[in-house]
Amino acid sequence: MKKNILEFCLSPDLGGLELFMTNCYKEFSKKTTCKVIIEKNKKLDNYFEEKDDIHYLKRNKLFPLLPALKLAKFIDEYKIDIIHFHWTKDINTVVLGKLLSKRKPKVIQTRNMTMTRFKDDFYHKWLYKNINAMHAVTYQVKEQIEKFIPKEICPKIHMVYMGTQTNINDKKEIEKLQEKYDLNKKTFVVGIVGRIEEEKGQFLVIEAISKLKELDIKAMIVGHTMDEEYLNSLKEKIKKLDIEDKIIFTGFTKKVNEHMQLFDVNILATPRETFGLVVIEAMANEVCMIATNNGGPLEIIEDGVDGLLFNRTSEDLAKKINFLYENEEQKKTLAKKGLEKAKRLFDQKTQLNELYKVLEEIK
Template sequence: MRIDYVITGLDIGGAEFQIVALVERLAQRGHDVRVISLTPPLAFQERLSAAGIPLCSLEMHSAKHLPFALWRLRKLLKESPPDIVHGHMVHANLLVRLVRILVPNLKVICTAHNTREGGKLRDWAYRLTNPLSQLNTTISEAATRRFTEEKVFPREKTRTIFNGIDTDKFHPANQRDEKAGPFRWLAVGRLMEQKDYPTLITAFSHLPQSKLLIAGQGKLLSALQRQVKDLGLEERIDFLGVRHDIDELYRQVDGFVLSSEWEGYGLVVAEAMASELPVVVTDSGGPGEIVGREGKAGLLVPIKDPQALASALAAIEALPFKERETMGKQARQQIQERFSLNQIVTLWEQIYAGLQNNNK
């Protein structure tokens, strides 16, 4: 099957990691896959090249380049027609819908990677172009509820398809030993408002000894560094910047924390759980569906509540080592049973085949 993945951009982020993992696995299964980025790619070029997956850029730098990007996308699809065009994230989703006006026989799927992909204007753009998409998907039940209840996507053409985790790559350390010294927490994600790092940093001011590693980059770095300095936490909180060895980092720490205000899914939560880490995450959408509310695989806390977050972190730290180990094993089991990459890729294959055989 020939499948074109059209994405807004290729940078370091959860949606991008998931898309690259999907196309790699689809290519391994014999499908002819191509990735088309609206903007010039900033990451993953070597990885896609190594997998033999073509990468095209529409060279879109701003909204004024939309007509050019639309025409170039039309040309690509005409010259090398795919069986399925799969858009990811709002700008790419809208573009693949619009190009269907110019190439009417396209089979189009659009995937939203967050509970919200912008403000009211983008929601209305989705509503206006809904007839041009045969299927819409989101990455969590929380996101599906938001999009369908607010009538952004029609309920009858919307499904939840969770992200998939490569449980071979994200696996536990060969052996975790109880170590002396401070408990080491890891947070992973862009330094942006959605991730609500100020709440996490404030929570750490209530903990006496723990260390926090933050992997990611973004526009809030300077402000967050000032907050860390103002709270006297420079010796306990480290900003690691962009890391390409996140799977190794999971195996080097004692626990994982996510403080987001909202999340469509929370890919890093599932990665940490697959690595058998106890996790503390905010009830920010998708993460609650991954972790569950029973407290067996991790702890769920309200958003924007530093005291509740600090209490949950302290509760995990206070657990005997064997109990933390049991929680980590339960976490990995949940990922293997519900979110393994192979299961998700098989589901996508079934969806693509069904859409390909649908004459509507």
């Protein structure tokens, strides 16, 4: 018997965590009844085009009982069997909503973030006792959950990688973007995709480009601004380094894949990325990856085989960019191997089907 699923995420952001939730909804709704609860007028709300299964709930940090009561009513009205939530800050609302409902649905959490402290106090023990399963997006995250949640109350953990799809890109749209950004086809383009905030490391790309300013290289910074002060500091740095003609800010776009087709290389520069959805997205677009040698990328990239890793210094990043700039064939080989791995290990449909099986079997 098919189970009714609720995808739940009140996050105000729009990054890998939130986009993964939308992918879950799109795939699971093909198999069963799937509803979505998000917060109205946030980035996720604007991202969804079809609104038939979308419902709204306002997060209340101080009084989670209020949204939990509304969630409980929703659970019973729509006969929800499984709540699948993604944002850690939603945990108390979801658990309270479950307990206040008549149906008492099963709860599974996708853990996208690292876990760094023990959850052995009374409050966390109560929370995790009422969660039926956890989905870890990497083996590293699985190990952290096992380490920090006491064994006697730890939910069953399932490791399933996130996935991506190989896209058929609109060539005319790509040509329009080349014209829009005034890109010469010979120009070597270094891309970085993600929210504009310090942790994403756009400053490292800017510093690396400044070390290579004599070469025909430009950087394209794709993503919406989370921190205006940080954005202004980046623009001041660019001006100070005299590389204003080398850096392009695109702002937010839904056409990430088309933008990636402009890149010669894509950079992941976060200090410790749990998984790195943008890594496999670049690989699926046959774009060579350079990522920090920590966290999730270590489970995705084999250094020198299907991508490159760097030590999160602008000096090392500049060195790796320059290597690819000077070695076109090696760049193509790495990109090709990356595409092969993305198809083999990180196919979106395959991975979401594995996760759906987990949801079906929750006890």
